[in-house]
Amino acid sequence: MKNLTLLTAAAVGGVLVGLDPALAQDTTAAAAETAAVEFAAAADTAYIFNTLLFLIGGFLVMFMAAGFAMLEAGLVRSKNVSMQCLKNIALYSIASLMFWIFGYNLMYDGVDGGFIGSFTPKAIPAPDADPGDYAAASDFFFQLVFCATTASIVSGTLAERIKLWPFLIFTVILTGFIYPIAGSWQWGAGWLSEMGFSDFAGSTLVHSVGGWAALAGVLVLGARKGKFGADGQVHALPGSSMPLATLGTFVLWLGWFGFNGGSQLAMGTMADASSVARIFVNTNAAAAAGVVVAIVATQIMYKKVDITMALNGALAGLVSITAEPLMPSIFMAVVIGGIGGIIVVIVVPLLDKLKIDDVVGAIPVHLVAGIWGTLAVPLTNDGTSFGTQIVGIVSYGVFAFVASLVIWLILKATIGIRVSVEEEALGLDKAEIGVEAYPEFGVGSQRV
Known part of the structure; x- marks a missing residue:
């Protein structure tokens, strides 16, 4: 018209x-x-729509913090639920401050094909001096919530035996330095971006980086008492609430539409809006495939369906499609997500055999499925190659794992990272927090 x-x-x-x-x-x-x-007027409209995309995507990803908290609360034992809730609200708050003080500009300011940005706080321009195609504050908020997601991945893996303060100190370093530096290599127009590495919404940048940090931590921390027997037997330590874990998974699934859809980074044209809609469809299809494949696989392998595998199958499908949610057909999105579901069913018992105690299954879901999703990008996006993707995966793995391992070892040697045997048996809600999640069900509770 x-x-x-x-x-x-x-x-x-x-x-x-x-x-x-x-x-x-x-x-x-x-x-x-x-x-x-x-x-x-058209420019104003594009500015408004792009800003809204960042803000809506951002608060959906922020809501994923609630999803992680509920998932972890459901998968740990009742004596450790308050600890997981505290860790999740604390890590989100720490990430919010650290990403402003150091993270954003380390990730985006003057990287120019290099390895790192600048060590300065992010300045938000006044409304009358806000250039560009969207509000600068909306982009800052959107990138911030991604940073917090990385720390959430670490929280679940190390649950039920790590001290609070060492975990929070590690979160400061992860969200303020490790994640932003890694992110600058691709999303900050760094050296991997110039090489042609592709990671649309963070299968590697967010999920694998968090997974590598979690793996380094669990190797230093060790398994929970009673998880593995002397004869190599694996003992199940069931979580407190499958309804809560299921709710957390649905919240994460919802938040992922902001995670992937918002990463389109623009919605000022009909083509942008169509792309966001396609991303939503592919994201949903991959998650659904991950669930169905995990259900079928556990029925075949164990003769019973494991709900925790089904929940993690959904998350692994989501992580797998995150590296490239736009280009695949629905069929390919189902294939990519379904393989994510298989990864969970295979890798969870493999970690048990290796005596790696990952409480919530974050390493299979975020690390291994993140690697798979990044490798799958060239299957549907001819703008990159398997060789380039492998270089990126290895580079991120070496940096995130080694940097995290050094920090965990320093923390262990100085202030210690693990609670005592007695405190672990008592539960971290009593030993570390002082407030039980379910006091009326505790030992020696008084019923009136």
Whole structure:
């Protein structure tokens, strides 16, 4: 309709040239003024829609913090639920501050094909001095919630035996330095971006980085008491609430639409809006496939369906599609997500054989499925190659694992990272927090 209006004005102006040059000049000037007004209005509309995309995507990803908290609360034993809730609200808050103080500019300011940005706090411009195609504050908020997600991954793996303060200190370093530096290599236009590495929404940058940090931590921390027998037997330590864990999974699934959809980074045109819709469909299909495959696989392997595998199958499907949620057909999204579900069913018992005690299954879900999703990008996106993807995966793995391992070892050697045997048996809610999640069900509780 706008184009038709402009063409009509131009045609009228052309006719008037032969009739009255002065009138034609006035008409042409009016048409130009109309075009300028309409162009400014279109730019304003794009600015509004792009800003809203960041903000809506951001608060959906922020809500994933609640999903992680509920998932972890459901998968740990009742004596450790308050600890997991505290860790999750604390890590989100720490990430919010550290990403402002150091993280954002380390990730985005002046990387220019290099390895790191600048060590300065992020400055948010005033509304009347806010350049670009979207509000700078909306982009900052959107990137911040991704940073917090990385720390959430570590929280679940190390549950039920890690001290609170060493975990929080590690979170400061992870969210303020390790994640932002790693992110600068790709999303900050660093060296991997120039090489052609592709990770649309963070299968490697967010999920694998968090997974590597968790793996380093669990190797230093060790397994929970009673998890593995002297004869190599694996003892199940069931979580407190499958309904809570299921709720957490659904919250994460919902938040993932912001995680992947918001990573389109623009919705000012019809093509952008269509791309966001396609991303939603593929994201949902991959998660659904992960669930169904995990259900079928556990029925075949164990003769019973394991709900924790089904929940983690959904998350592994989501992580797997995150590296490239736009380009695949629905069929390919189902294949990619379904393989994520298989990864969970295979890797969880493999970790048990290796005596690696990952309480919530974050390493299979975020690390291994994240690697798979990143490797799968060239299957649907011919703009990158398997070789480049492997270089990125290895680079992120070495950096995140080694940096995290060094920090965990320093913390262990200085302040210690593990509670005592007695405190672990008592539960961290009593030993570390002082507030039990379910006091009326505790040993020696008074019933009135």
